[in-house]
Amino acid sequence: MKIFLTKVIAFFAKEFHEVRRQPRLMLSLIGGPLLVLAAFGATFQSSNPFVSTVLVWPKEGIPGLDQDQAAKFIGANFYLTGVINDEEKAMQMLEDGEVDVVQIVPSIQTDQLSEGSRPEVKVFSRTIDPNAEAWTRSLAFSETNYFNRQILTLEAAKAHDKAIEVDSSLDGALKDYGTITGSFDNTELERAYAITTELQPVLQELLAILPPESLSQGNLAPELSNLYNDIHILADDLEELEQVLKKGELPVRQERLESTIEEIKSLRASIDIFIEVPTINIISPIRETYTNLRGSAYNLVIFFAPSVLALLVQQMAVTLASLGLVRERQMGSFEMFRVAPLRFSQLLIGKSLAYILFVSIAGGILTGLLSLLKVPLPVIPLDFLALLFLLALASVGIGFLISSVSRTDSQAIQLTMLLLLLSIFFTGFFMPLTGFTWPAWLIAYLIPMTHAITGFQDVMLTGTSVGAGELEGLIFIALLSYGLVLWIMRRQYKQVLD
């Protein structure tokens, strides 16, 4: 056992001295990434795509929509270069690449809407960037909602005014109906008929100006729903009353009249409620409230810091280990090792211990330096150390695996770069894993960084302990990669010997 350890320590000491003798390597591995992160923090403004636009607004304006307010709303998310009336000129600007998006708002008149037509806000783009396209479409949808709401607010205000006017007419009609004794002689009959027929168009006018009935669907605006309901009932009643006044029996006339009076009262009550309710409640009955139980989210630099830490530790370990075996092979040291009384496992353990120690120290220093960027320090140091150790172990295993299948330094570096690319796309570093289908998850779970990102976020940002799943994932990767390395290297030795 003592001799076994002596041989293991031989490789540990050798690797440790070699790395120690290269201070620039240490500096570039730790200082470089930290500077990159600091530069990111100092210069980052937004992760939204930058999209410039020109707005084409109708010369005659749009009732209910203020051009300046609309421009302000659009300028909050787009870079608005200007508002013009010339559609052709705007399209030429798009063609010439002066703007990324052209938005053409049509001339909209209230009566058009009443007649059931749906004017279109046309949005044109020439982008090749899927993110910019998704962003533009999302903003266009949001803008259209804004325009709709503004128009509906105006219409609802008009409906309020009309409702007050109708209420007055209903009040007059009630009084007039009250003068009818019930004898229904010719004079009374003519008067009742006149009141009834005068009231019918008033109701139609109100119906025409009210916000769309669809807004009341799903019981989101009961005031509007009740109003529509009462108007329809009264309109039917008035129609029936008109009929019985023409040729009905006396008791029937009396009954219909009383019913109509009751419906008028009911409608007036609904109108009173409708008038009392603010217009915003009618057209936009639901509003959102958002509460972050932690207070607020972190800024992007702090949010990404654990991921960057995971990436750096992984790549540092993979780079060291991927060159660790291939350089020995290129130097010809393996021949000397094979002649010596040495087992490959002793070489592997010795080198691993040195790399893990070095990478863990570097990871610890990096974590300390990250606190200069106001990144919280790990709240559970033991969890953090366990995660750091397992991340280093699994990454060194992957590095050795790369080394065992590489013939030259450049091959090993190429594979390391490939792993870096995979790590950026398939670990949840920038794009959440939930956006991928299961084959990508398979790749993701075989990359140490995937588990480390979640673990570091837990212990540094969320303030909870590292999940068992993350630790188990890293242990699995370590076992798998070391197992494969031993298998491949023994095969390579055997091939030489045979």
Added chain:
Amino acid sequence: MMTKNMETSLKYANGTDIVVLEGTSLDFGGGAGVFGLDLQLPQGTILGLIGPSGCGKTTLIRQINGVYAPTAGTVRVFGTNPRQFSEADRSRIGYIPQQFILYPHLSVEENLHFLGSIYGMTRSDRKTEIKTQLEFVELYDARKRLGSQLSGGMQRRLMLAGALIHNPELIIADEPTAGIDPILRARIWENFHTLRNQGKTMLVTTQYVGEAAYCDQVAVMRQGRLITIDTPRGLQRQALGGEVIHIQIDPKQITKTTQYLEEMPQVDWIERKVSEPGGLHIHVHDAGKELPVLLNRLSNELNITPQIAEPYLPTFDEVFVRLIQKDQEAQAEKEIS
């Protein structure tokens, strides 16, 4: 008290060959490899392997240290198949590969600590041996220097110290003098002689034909075959087909002298030296014995006194060229027949 190494040295000193190859071949295909090698390396000798680049010297060495397995024949080192070496067997071999494979970012001392450690030596043993071996190869004063700061000669000497650190019985050195100046080469051979005198056995490959003179036995290789194994003196005899007496006489007397000498039974044949007017190479069985006889006869019977008369020792370059030519001719004859 006798150490294990001392016991082993005594055992092989009694005539046991440390390395034995019998009909060993390793065919890489396309004419590459080694073929039908027979070789014995007795304990306490230096065997030099000489041959042009690519003739199979390194392949032979790799069969002996167990890196390659033969496709035919057998290899025995310390009486064991190298492929079945135990860790203890491996500890009895010191190996100097062809290129410098120690670490440029480690100091001389650290490199030796590393090598000692992979042979399982304790720290105190390593410290003692490092001092001894660095003094032996005259690198003790440079012990703190990094590997990258050593000259080519120092690197070779460091490799030698590294191969000796665990006190091996058999030292295998693959071109240890390649690329270094003649003075340093001579010093390395001095080191080898010291080791041989300590009872160690050495197998050394070299491209420098002249270094054959430093060896106890020389094996000449060509195209994967062993042309011959002999002592340096024996090689010279083989190359010249016996021994040679070199004389120089008056060119006017050369025809008469040649005719006279050809009649002598102890003279095998005579070669005129075109480049040297009056120069003759007289091939005999034993130059030391025949030289005085020949001088007497020339003086007494032809009244000729040569200006130069001495046993001729060809350079090893010449020996090597002649042996290779002979082998080529033999191969050609073989192919024709």
